[in-house]
Amino acid sequence: MELFDSMFISASGMRVQGERLRVIAENLANVDSVGETPGADPYRRKTITFRNQLDREMGVDLVKVAKVGTDRSDFRKKYEPGNPAADKDGYVSLPNVNALVEMTDMREAQRSYEANLKVIEASRTMLSRTIDVLR
Incomplete structure (x- = not known):
């Protein structure tokens, strides 16, 4: 039953890539989020x-x-003395999220998800054709 095994393995791959996409989306949504207090x-x-x-x-x-x-990498700093989140020196700490890196990771996760989906589709097709031959 290797076809079923490949489908289960691919389904688990799709689940983790979906979770990875959720984490990436959260990072992108917070790319400009600063602290609430100075x-x-x-x-x-x-x-x-x-x-x-x-x-x-x-x-x-x-x-x-x-x-x-x-x-745990360092936060980016930007000089904005008028910002409510600025420290005593006028610098605002910005998230350690790089949108370009996140978009690249998102593309990789999407392609991995699609590759796992293709394996499931191919396994399903082979299983269907095997059943047709046995009829």
Whole structure:
């Protein structure tokens, strides 16, 4: 039943890529979010990591989300003394989110999602043709 196994593996890949897209969308939505009080930290970029998990019932390795963490890199600084979120020196801390990196990650996640979908479609087609031959 390798066709079913490939479908389950691809479905798990689609699930984690969907979660990855959610994290990326959250990062992009907060690309300009600053702290609410003077000197407060702005939004911190989220990251996602994956892991393999053996499904003992099916005997296949599936991909799962290991954790959603935070990027500990430094915040960007911008001199805006009139901004309510500015510190005592007039600098506003901006999120450590790079929209270009996020868009690139989004494109990669989208393509991975589509590749897994193609595997499911191909497996389904092969299974359907096998059933037609057996009739």
